[in-house]
Amino acid sequence: MTFEEYFPVWKELTAAQQSRISAAVFYREVPRGTLLHNGSEDCTGVMLLRAGQLRAYILSEEGREITVYRLLERDVCLFSASCMMRSLRFDITIEAEKDSKLWVVPVDVYQQVMRESAPLANFTNELMASRLSDTMWLIEQILWKSQDKRLAAFLLEETALEGSDTLKITHEAIGNHLGTAREVITRMLRYFQSEGMVRLSRGTVEVTDRRALELLSR
């Protein structure tokens, strides 16, 4: 599959616009753990994920984290190009959670084409709307959903992403996803273990009762 086949509104661009983008786009393969975008200092470009998994998170001054969303195959990331829009004024960090392959369209080229192309601007709008919906959902979760429900939902989501019931993940990393202190995660996981829902060992959490986690997460 080529970039042209992956990029959602490719066929709605003019030939001139297509060749401008084709001439500028570049391909990257990055190992797990690579920091792809670091707050507002960076403005790498619009990323289109071919394979792998990226994580976008925000960071407090004290170094606490919360995951805002994940990017999977075929997802497009705008925030790595946040300088493109003057109204995007927040610092987000994007990191490869798995070995990843991606295309990057440089900011200036994407922006030039978007300024003149209603299809590309409307596509970007839908993307933005989708991220905004994720963010609103996250606010509801943080405010109104109890921590144990969020943890149960997170464990189920992770096992689905990993394709395995055994997660190699530390309590601190889980806390960083959920915006919760490590101690709170440890306490809840121990409770889950006492209820037979998970089995804990050093550096891993094994889901042993999906059904109970599903019930809890609702």
Add this chain to the structure above:
Amino acid sequence: MTFEEYFPVWKELTAAQQSRISAAVFYREVPRGTLLHNGSEDCTGVMLLRAGQLRAYILSEEGREITVYRLLERDVCLFSASCMMRSLRFDITIEAEKDSKLWVVPVDVYQQVMRESAPLANFTNELMASRLSDTMWLIEQILWKSQDKRLAAFLLEETALEGSDTLKITHEAIGNHLGTAREVITRMLRYFQSEGMVRLSRGTVEVTDRRALELLSR
């Protein structure tokens, strides 16, 4: 001032697009307290505020609220037209916080023009980016800023919006803005009063030491 003078990218639309919008736009005057948009059932249209003040908030299943943003004169509200984009999938409620005057562009017309007009689509993009930034900011506030700092900042913001140091507002209403239980607000306000920062009486909060609130809110 007419709609055409208020609407941000008016001059970048074609004559045909302008007349399509002009023929469809309508004007409304609503008293304080009017519910302008109620969750996902409604899809009123894109609203442009001429005067007054609107409040957009989300609501939990248990009826708890949190203010996501305010709309002031010249602000454009997209969420009252959320059916326009398939990726906008959250329920927001919009209410007139003051007597308000506004124009409404019906959804189908706005959407038709946006599909073909890169300037309107790019303007909508900037709007969306701006709301997304507000939402990210709110997440940081909820997660990482202590309640007393948020309350202090809220009181200062309110006095600025009202042009008065005496706010006619209940503790419950403050709680609904901040996504916090009324009891917590009452406790903090009593603490603020004991520190000489505010004076409380039935249904009002008077700011008596702005400087102290400013210091606290940082």
